[in-house]
Amino acid sequence: MKEKQDGNENGNKETQTQKGERKKERKKKERKKKERKKERKKEKTERKKERLCRVKNGRKGGKSEPIRVLVTGAAGQIAYSLLFSIAKGDVFGKDQRSSPLTRRTWPSTTWTVAILVGSMPRKEGMERKDLLKANVAIFKSQGAALEKYAKKTVKVLVVGNPANTNCLIAAKSAPSIPKENFSCLTRLDHNRARSQVAMRCGVPATHVKNVIIWGNHSSTQYPDVHHCLVNMSGSELACFEAVKDDAWLNGEFIATVQQRGAAVIKARKLSSAMSAAKAICDHMRDIWMGTAEGEFISMGVYSSGNAYGVPEDLIYSFPVQIKDKSWKIVEGLTINPFSKSKMEATAEELIDERDTAVSFLGV
């Protein structure tokens, strides 16, 4: 019987250490292989959940860079209303062509825009804490995916509720993407506030500008019209002058805007997909094209550095102006005690949400 020789590939006799090294190397390779397999499986499941909408940036003559727009919750009601508008050119401009929706290449693409509509909806018997826990998990993984696959210049709009806190979690899970690139949707509330004032004054909604939504996209939001202007028969009036009903503006108006979402669900038996999709388009388009001179809009943005005494490290809705795809909080607006208390109440709710969510994040 031939003696079995201990040896490496070169046929030389191996020392115990060399043998040990080879074993280590082999185990390392196997481990890496397993990890890659796990990674690929995860990516496959992620791909199943998301759908890619590619919007071509069509400039005449030259070669065009496609902007890749990610929409999550793409099989849902809001996306059904939204995708068509995006594909038509309503958001990124009419000179951009859209290709058919494809379900493709997730890792090799880099996202320019992400609209995160999908989230865990509140089910019967669900506590607020359970809702937060479920959504922290979702937005943590989406933030991590953005970190990995998106361009660092990606603009992220979070719609899925609780929007502000989901946005914060996503931002925290994507540390190399600037926090300014993350925002959440309060434009629907903003549009609702405009529309209420417009109907009260008998003018089209586009004659009302500079309403503000402060705070959380929830029932504690504060629709503020102290700086709002209404174009009545050619002349621009302060909202309070145009409406001439302080009691309504400080009372029912606020409640109507805060509870509009619930009112639509009650009537339609479905949530407000159409108007939400419109607000998403408005929000994204203003980021892309900028706001008009003298006009500001409402966006949930990172509060750190704000001049209104709102606590740091929150996603809080502020009045902003946008230029070169960058927002800037409108400063120097006078805040009376009535407004101050409302702004503080909604901030408190956000702190509570944040602390609960972050505690789940650490787990």
Next chain:
Amino acid sequence: MAEPIRVVVTGAAGQIAYSLLYSIAKGDVFGKDQPIILILLDIPPMLPVLDGVVMELQDCALPLLREVIPTDKVEVGFKDIDAAILVGSMPRKEGMERKDLLKANVAIFKTQGTALDKYAKKTVKVLVVGNPANTNCLIASKSAPSIPKENFSCLTRLDHNRASSQVAMRCGVSSDKVKNVIIWGNHSSTQYPDVHHAKVNVHGSEMAAYDAVKDESWLRGDFISTVQQRGAAVIKARKLSSAMSAAKAICDHMRDIWFGTKEGEFISMGVNATGNTYGIPEDLIYSFPVEIKNKTWKMVDGLSINDFSRAKMDATAAELVEERDTALAFLSQ
């Protein structure tokens, strides 16, 4: 800015209207400078849902939307209207015979036609979407004798768009590079998608569709059945009918009526067959290739029809004749 036009959409609380109303209010159909008064008509049980739709349209803060009027009354719904999009109809329920469906819808479209006759402007353009679209359109038209028959049409633009899109995907081009497909006949499974006169723009040069596709058996086989059955395929996948694409087709149809078709291009519409030069029986609403100018459509004449096409065009005509006769029998009751 122009005087607002009055547009009514029936079945306004439903899925198709939900996608459609937004596009209309945005200016996609009647133009960015045309203010609109939108009237939403549906049946009494849907009034609460309609209120929700009204709220949403307000919340969209759209500059062209002057007023939104929800109603369940035809005298309010059709008063002085410039355009009517009749989406609402009786859907087919489990166990329902085709005859029952026709009977129910004859009643609905007779009422709506009568109301159009009584309350609408005589220049009103009426687009019937609710199925069976062709026959419902014919009934409405017959019930509105003082409104010119040419003002009535039914939607086959969705099938037309589907056909264009299938050819485009087959050729690897975007669907705006495909033109002049034709949908002949009934908006049903007997429709005939015909690409004998279609043109495809491949790399800048325009070719006949048959030359661009280079697969006659597909064009005479799978392509036709795919387009015919696309509606069912969407329902099977979504568990809901094709609201988004239907709404888009409605917008295309109405917009082409309003602004006309481009030179050298024609589109498909279900129109009154009387006076046609293709040997289709008179007194039907049948889908033809048409060109439009000054809000008036005109059938494209002189297109050569081979035996293959002839057989298919006749088959769908036969179905429409039968539907019409059944419907008229109910009408006279």
